[in-house]
Amino acid sequence: MKAETTKAPLEAPPSDVRLSVRQLRKVYGLGTPKEFEAVRSLSFDLHTGEFVCLVGPSGSGKTTLLKCIAGLLEPTSGEVRLDGKRVAGPTKGLAVVFQEYARSLFPWMTVAANVELPLKTSGVPKAERRERVATALAAVSLDEAAAKRYPWQLSGGMQQRVAIARAVAARPSVLLMDEPFAAVDAQTRGELEDLVRTVWKTLGMTILFVTHDIDESVYLGGRVVVLSSSPTVVQEDLPIDLPIERDQVETRSSRRFAELRAHVYEEIQFAKNNKGGTKDRVAG
Numbered sequence: 001m002k003a004e005t006t007k008a009p010l011e012a013p014p015s016d017v018r019l020s021v022r023q024l025r026k027v028y029g030l031g032t033p034k035e036f037e038a039v040r041s042l043s044f045d046l047h048t049g050e051f052v053c054l055v056g057p058s059g060s061g062k063t064t065l066l067k068c069i070a071g072l073l074e075p076t077s078g079e080v081r082l083d084g085k086r087v088a089g090p091t092k093g094l095a096v097v098f099q100e101y102a103r104s105l106f107p108w109m110t111v112a113a114n115v116e117l118p119l120k121t122s123g124v125p126k127a128e129r130r131e132r133v134a135t136a137l138a139a140v141s142l143d144e145a146a147a148k149r150y151p152w153q154l155s156g157g158m159q160q161r162v163a164i165a166r167a168v169a170a171r172p173s174v175l176l177m178d179e180p181f182a183a184v185d186a187q188t189r190g191e192l193e194d195l196v197r198t199v200w201k202t203l204g205m206t207i208l209f210v211t212h213d214i215d216e217s218v219y220l221g222g223r224v225v226v227l228s229s230s231p232t233v234v235q236e237d238l239p240i241d242l243p244i245e246r247d248q249v250e251t252r253s254s255r256r257f258a259e260l261r262a263h264v265y266e267e268i269q270f271a272k273n274n275k276g277g278t279k280d281r282v283a284g
């Protein structure tokens with residue numbers, strides 16, 4: 001399918017913007033009887049060092065948007081810029097962690113070899129590869145013994161740590177995560193949420209995290225971008241003013257967390273009940 005050409009030049013993003021999504025539109029089956037406008041017009045920015053969560057009702061186009069950002073799917077119009085450069089296909093500057101960790105790791109390779117592989121294929125010298133693999137594994141709390149094991153010898157939660165280590169070892173400008181913890185049990189999920197916040201802080205990453213879980217979106221990020229139902233627009237961009245140090249019990253039982261959670265919940269309900277609509281209300 002051929003993408004529509006953007007008629008007017010889009011405004012250049014400010015310099016501390018790492019990722020810029022501008023008027024992104026995605027129509028599946030354009031010009032066919034099955035034409036479906038999944039994403040109408042999405043614009044938002046991710047600044048250097050931000051941790052932003054994206055939530056929306058089921059079918060609101062979260063995966064479509066993430067694939068367009070990652071260069072895995074061509075937008076119908078609009079554009080994505082990474083460090084000022086237009087994304088026109090898969091790029092080293094963007095690493096993606098998907099939900100299906102089991103399918104994303106090679107079972108015949110050790111954990112260390114899985115993490116090292118993308119570095120090898122992109123020509124990183126051996127000594128630097130070793131150092132980057134060790135740093136990435138340490139960042140996700142996997143020790144030397146775990147590094148020598150095979151993915152199938154590990155629990156689901158540990159496999160997802162390997163996938164995260166592989167993504168961060170590539171030192172991407174932005175780490176994209178598509179519902180990465182949806183397939184693990186609740187306790188492991190909490191541990192992985194804290195782990196990803198630690199990785200974000202210690203390695204100074206910029207993260208865009210897609211989730212359908214309202215609590216997770218509020219707990220993890222510094223901002224929550226709420227999507228409308230399809231055809232999708234940004235319904236609300238909500239700053240999360242919780243303390244930087246978060247704790248699964250303390251933070252989640254705080255009054256502010258409950259307020260923010262209730263607010264995002266109402267937004268999602270509004271999105272479900274107003275398909276394709278935008279609104280005038282602002283974040284409280």
Ligand SMILES: Nc1ncnc2c1ncn2[C@@H]1O[C@H](COP(=O)(O)OP(=O)(O)OP(=O)(O)O)[C@@H](O)[C@H]1O
Nearest residue numbers: 028036038057058059060061062063064065212230
């Ligand atoms: N290849 C495709 N062809 C046609 N329509 C599609 C295609 N992929 C997705 N869609 C439609 O686009 C809309 C957005 O889908 P998408 O999977 O991006 O949403 P989502 O928010 O990630 O959903 P969920 O929360 O259920 O995972 C849905 O209505 C879906 O049916």
